[in-house]
Amino acid sequence: MTAILELRDVTKVYGSGASEVRALVGLDLIVRAGEMVAVMGPSGSGKSTLLTIAGSLEQPSSGEVLIEGVSLTGLPADERARLRRRRIGYVFQDYNLLPGLTASENISLPLELDGMKARKASAVARQVLEEMDLADRAGSFPDELSGGQRQRVAIGRALIGDRRLLLADEPSGALDTKAGEGVLRLLRKACKGGAAAVMATHDAQLAAWADRVVFVRDGVAVDHTSPAAGPESLLIADAEPPR
């Protein structure tokens, strides 16, 4: 199976001197098409940093990031931006919805940025909103939506178009269990269609939906299949994935 995301020996250092923080240390990770990987670990262990670097929103201090085999190192900024816009979908904790755009416009924007005609993009957005059970909120602005509805709009936006890599940071944070599972179902569906997903979560129930769980501690990744993974891996291994 094609590797959609590959992190090779990635280290990320914030600050310098006494305030230096090594958020990721020599991290290797391969996520293949069709695969959903959960990233778990204590607060401050580097999960969000892993996602922002995988999504090329930040550069590693050293090491390499490849998306569909293409190394981001040395790629001109405009090409990196295009790859990010077309191939990577993000669902981040604060949703990043644009407050001046409606739910429908927030979803259709990435398609329009890629040159799709406004009318067609809005038809695609309508379909996504229907799938998200939000068809009646198409014209609502983010501040008129509940936290859970905003999150679903953000997920709709992340899944739209020909995305290959989906990155989700606590994707069900604001949702109740049923709605949270709905989100996971949508991510899994995208993976079935050939995408790869990486999701950071504190929730072992949600992590049980993943094909693989990577534990991060102090910026170092330990795959749960490794015998060194510790007792949490047993918790995950024993959990019944609610597919």
Ligand SMILES: Nc1ncnc2c1ncn2[C@@H]1O[C@H](COP(=O)(O)OP(=O)(O)OP(=O)(O)O)[C@@H](O)[C@H]1O
């Ligand atoms: N922009 C930044 N500048 C300085 N330090 C940062 C920055 N971003 C993250 N860090 C530090 O890097 C480390 C890893 O942070 P990160 O946000 O990746 O952890 P996390 O596992 O996602 O935490 P949480 O579960 O609380 O969201 C922490 O020590 C954090 O304080």
